[in-house]
Amino acid sequence: MGPVALAIHGGCGVMAKLDLSEEEWAAARVDLRRSLEAGWAILSAGGSALDAVQVAVIVMEDSPHFNAGYGAALNAAGYHELDASIMDGQTQTGGAVAGSRHIRNPIRAARLVMERGEAVLLAGHAADDYAKAGGLEVVPNSHFTTERRVKALAAMKEHEKQGTAAKASESEKHGTVGAVALDAAGHLAAATSTGGYNNKPEGRVGDSPIIGAGTYARDGVCAVSGTGKGEFFILHAVGHEVASRVAYLGESLEQASSKIIIDEFQPRSIGAGLVAVDAKGNIAAPYNTDGMFRGWVTPEGKFFVGTHDQVFAL
Template sequence: MSWTLMLHGGAGQMTPATLTPAQVEGATEALGRALDAGAAVLAGDGSALDAVEAAVRVLEDDPHFNSGRGAALTHDGIAELDAAIMDGRDRNAGSVAGVTATRHPVSLARAVMAHSPHVLLSGAGADTFAREQGCEAATQDWLVLPERRAQLEEMLAGGGAFDVDMKYGTVGAVACDSHGHVAAATSTGGVTGKRWGRIGDSPLIGAGTYADDRAGAVSCTGSGEFFIRVGVAHEICARARIGGMPVTEAARAVLDEVRAMGGTGGVIVAAPDGTAAWHFTTPGLYRARLSSEGGREIGVFGESPGAA
């Protein structure tokens, strides 16, 4: 049987006018490496769950995105990281929010799924669990980049207003393996200048991340407060499973609902039949996909939708 892998590195104001050629080159190169990491798992008859974790780990290490190293900073200048992972076979899931000392939050989320009785851990408790599980640590000095600190200072100097049209760099992956099982993973630093322990949609199962073998796997990126209110990831799967909508149509319809509320962003979806789609309502979406049939594609600009 065939397999499919799709990635995103954030949706937002990505245009030739807002990104330098070096930024585009760096981001697309990283997407290619992440695609290779996930594809190697799937080509070796590995699981969709292993593939999405492998791909997201690569992106968490790359400073071109807002996750792991290079994450957006809180109002107090701290990298607080969120991530989630979900297995479509049994809808088992794990997620973390506000972690501050872990190199790969997606792997910590998987540890929550595999080695705890819980789904979502946050803050100091999640950091303690990471140490107990032996997850690879990272210092704030390693996670925080000068560019992100400069972005925070610029935002605070301008009054610190939340901007739903800012450039998002959340990363995610969805896959369907050769056995027809799907999985999704998402990782982010949230929004620049976030306060009071704010948590967005990425680590919330059903909002920013969801996987169900009966429908598909979804990873989201965008204005998290709106994605939470709509329950975007689960809503796409529900429209496909209950309403019988193709995932391409379901993604479009749900993001139209988000846009009507005032939010923007993008989604990637992998269905159990091997269909893969993305849809976004912003000028750009860092994206990549590959299947056992080939069709390698990596992009930043251009119009939505994209389906295969």
């Protein structure tokens, strides 16, 4: 049996350090650790990478500290539209939902779509109906609302009114959660979930539910989950691009992911980040914004979490 590894992100463009109290930052780090522990419990027991990334994302979907599930961003009309996807590197299959309004854990619905194999992506009310018919929990749209997101929407509305939307902080705009994993059998998987960005147009779909953009996994190569300005992840097929650079150019995981996030996106002011793991258990977590909620467990079982430039060993 080979090495196992796990990495997660809770979105790049996290708030400026002074926007939250140290208690709130600490609470977010606790939930990052809980996410890692959930995924690692599966991997360390010989379970699948697919199961590990799903449970890791579920923990963050249920946390108010991240932009996915409970605590997700509000669109321009003041309600939530949730996106998620998951990909199995072994079978090269994936599933996704977009524009869901009522699925408590959209990543569960993405897994259901993948396993049934009738489609790769389901959208809108059809995704909600599909999840409900499949026995998944559905909730009122208000379930996902938190005071922080209400304030963020109001802030973005004011920026829009004043013509200063471009100057809004990353925390006022977007965020995502995701996980990547390598299991003992050598299989890779990736999962991503998001509420999109605050004040987004109704019906907007970003990169998180797009296989090859915000989520990608290929056995023997790497698994990737992205966060940031989703339109650019779609246009540049970022997940697939990272894997292609590793597979075809022979770049290391760090080289391939940094080439896009740092070398290509940062000079163009495209806020972005990602987490990735390769077939040997190497982990990369580059970002070009003020910070990125992130964490990982090395093949040796060492836990780390970070928000800004400081990384905490747990």
